[in-house]
Amino acid sequence: MRGRPACVATGLSICIRNHILTLRRTQSNDTFVHEISIALNLVEALTERAETEHVAKIEAVHIQLGKLSGVVEDALQFAWELATKDTVAEGSTLVVERVPLVVFCERCESERTIRGDPILVCPECATPAPAIVRGRELQLVAMEVTDAPASH
């Protein structure tokens, strides 16, 4: 039976300190810390469920990340490696479905995909469009697992 994620065992701050120098070149401290927290939340939920389902190994994890979710995929992938170390999810692939920002324009009476900056304005008629249809997702969809052999 796998233990808790390594980062939780050693301490989140040590985890971050050990890896933050690598990331400093590519993005701010803030975004990395955010993603590692998200990754740990994810791993905790997965390991809990894996235990009740008698899973031997988690091979893949499917999630949805909305454009407006505030999570950077690259940072999350990097954090995934750290967060899954020494857990039943170690080595698993994090499969990310990116969900675009889609709003409903009252004037056009139709859904519009917002490309580029997340501005809630209809790209066709320039009317403010606060009604978000898709794009806020931070969703755990499914996991692919190999089961533990049945005991006799």
Add this chain to the structure above:
Amino acid sequence: MPLRVIELHQSILKKNVTLARELRDRFSQSGTFAINLLSSPGSGKTTLLEETLRRLRAQFRVAALVGDQATDADSVRLAHSGAPVRQISTGAECRLDAAMIGTALTGWDLADYDLLAIENVGNLICPAEYDLGEDLRVVLFSVTEGEDKPLKYPLAFNTADLVLVTKIDLAAAVAFEREAALANIARVHPGIEVLEVSARTGEGFDRWITFLERRVKEKQRSPVAAS
């Protein structure tokens, strides 16, 4: 060995979603109006909150929780208002979450408080994702932070219920482009209410206090509908 698919279809932050719901229920039952203040470091949350608590104390029973990764400096300052204040040390975490709030409230009877102000960690990325069960989410940014601030932090501004533009007494000194800032706020959150204040000079502060008074009273009258 074939892989089995286990469908989950749940929020990645399911734990926080559940705990936030529980907090929201608790605040409803006790009729406590909870506010969550978000901003970047240095926007003036603590100064604003200190003055807010001081002004509201005459009329309401107020308390505050402050989240910081280090030091208890903010809670010490807030305590000068005379309101009960507790510090939450978030350590490596860049935000408060519902679990931390639940723990911090231990020993307080929410029925004793009309308003609970939660000052979040100074950060506009991490806190945006975490519901704390609040009735009102306020995002602050000061005139010194630039007109395009809202565009840089769309999730924070999008999940907010109110935007406070702070330190307006410095607007001229930094050539703050007010119309551009208001336009940018509207672009990421069409229709959101914006108040402009200076905690230092008091300009615009009455409107903020009046706004809060109205909301706190609404909560006391109908705790569920007001949140």
